[in-house]
Amino acid sequence: MGPRGGACDPDQADLDARAFSLDRFSITPALLRGGRELASLPLSEARLQDDARWPWIMLIPRRVGARELEHLTARDRAQLIEEQIAAGAAARAIGSALGRAVEKLNVAALGNIVPQLHVHVVGRRSDDPAWPGPVWGVGQAEPYAPADLDAAVAAASDVLAGWSFKRS
Amino acid sequence: MGPRGGACDPDQADLDARAFSLDRFSITPALLRGGRELASLPLSEARLQDDARWPWIMLIPRRVGARELEHLTARDRAQLIEEQIAAGAAARAIGSALGRAVEKLNVAALGNIVPQLHVHVVGRRSDDPAWPGPVWGVGQAEPYAPADLDAAVAAASDVLAGWSFKRS
Numbered sequence: 234m235g236p237r238g239g240a241c242d243p244d245q246a247d248l249d250a251r252a253f254s255l256d257r258f259s260i261t262p263a264l265l266r267g268g269r270e271l272a273s274l275p276l277s278e279a280r281l282q283d284d285a286r287w288p289w290i291m292l293i294p295r296r297v298g299a300r301e302l303e304h305l306t307a308r309d310r311a312q313l314i315e316e317q318i319a320a321g322a323a324a325r326a327i328g329s330a331l332g333r334a335v336e337k338l339n340v341a342a343l344g345n346i347v348p349q350l351h352v353h354v355v356g357r358r359s360d361d362p363a364w365p366g367p368v369w370g371v372g373q374a375e376p377y378a379p380a381d382l383d384a385a386v387a388a389a390s391d392v393l394a395g396w397s398f399k400r401s
Numbered sequence: 402m403g404p405r406g407g408a409c410d411p412d413q414a415d416l417d418a419r420a421f422s423l424d425r426f427s428i429t430p431a432l433l434r435g436g437r438e439l440a441s442l443p444l445s446e447a448r449l450q451d452d453a454r455w456p457w458i459m460l461i462p463r464r465v466g467a468r469e470l471e472h473l474t475a476r477d478r479a480q481l482i483e484e485q486i487a488a489g490a491a492a493r494a495i496g497s498a499l500g501r502a503v504e505k506l507n508v509a510a511l512g513n514i515v516p517q518l519h520v521h522v523v524g525r526r527s528d529d530p531a532w533p534g535p536v537w538g539v540g541q542a543e544p545y546a547p548a549d550l551d552a553a554v555a556a557a558s559d560v561l562a563g564w565s566f567k568r569s
């Protein structure tokens with residue numbers, strides 16, 4: 234489930250992607266901090282943020298050097314948005330497992346602070362601590378209680394492990 | 402952005418399936434306010450937010466009743482992410498036209514306040530008024546000077562009118 238080498242498929246690579254493929258993929262430490270591995274999806278590593286305030290999943294495409302969506306090929310982009318759907322379902326599963334059903338999903342690629350391309354998929358409720366504003370930069374992460382963290386990881390991993398990705 | 406309008410109405414959620422088949426597409430007034438038409442893309446209406454603080458484009462898929470990405474088909478989703486790339490290029494063109502080159506793109510589907518599915522594509526700079534935080538809910542929109550608004554609309558419209566969408 235760790236990072237994979239040779240992330241770029243030469244059949245679909247444009248010039249930029251070929252340049253990326255000279256290096257090996259790794260996740261920048263800032264994206265590893267405060268998170269747990271959930272699944273290695275076809276394109277992205279899926280991680281749970283250890284913040285009990287929101288079911289919060291991070292998708293990190295295994296493409297070396299990518300910082301913007303435009304650095305992915307169209308084929309990878311189509312896969313990424315399917316992985317956003319899967320991560321949304323996983324966030325909903327976390328909310329349900331912990332008795333706080335998700336009411337709205339927030340999906341965002343920002344990267345103002347950590348340049349490596351990553352997509353946030355966050356389950357929101359009208360009684361959450363930032364509603365209706367965005368979650369980024371709000372207060373401090375509140376780590377899950379151990380049993381809740383286990384339940385969240387199990388619920389999300391189950392959804393992601395069984396996900397059948399659609400082709401566009 | 403815009404006034405709050407019955408976000409996450411459960412009755413509306415229950416009616417989604419019928420709404421898809423019975424209603425005609427329209428843009429909710431909250432998404433029309435403070436914006437200008439840019440282009441009618443294959444899936445979405447592209448609009449410029451009249452806020453000189455950021456080159457800010459809104460994509461509104463022409464799909465009745467859609468509130469989450471999962472309400473689109475996989476084919477529509479692949480198109481939507483291509484339209485995010487086009488809108489990003491248009492936001493960069495606005496920045497360049499106004500002498501404030503975009504350094505980072507922020508792309509987000511939130512919808513906590515306005516339920517109709519819409520995607521924000523925002524050009525960011527490290528000297529902008531919210532950097533590195535998100536732009537949503539920060540201060541008040543600052544309308545463009547008339548000449549700048551014309552320049553922004555022209556720059557973005559040119560990019561979108563000439564865009565060649567890739568297939569995944």
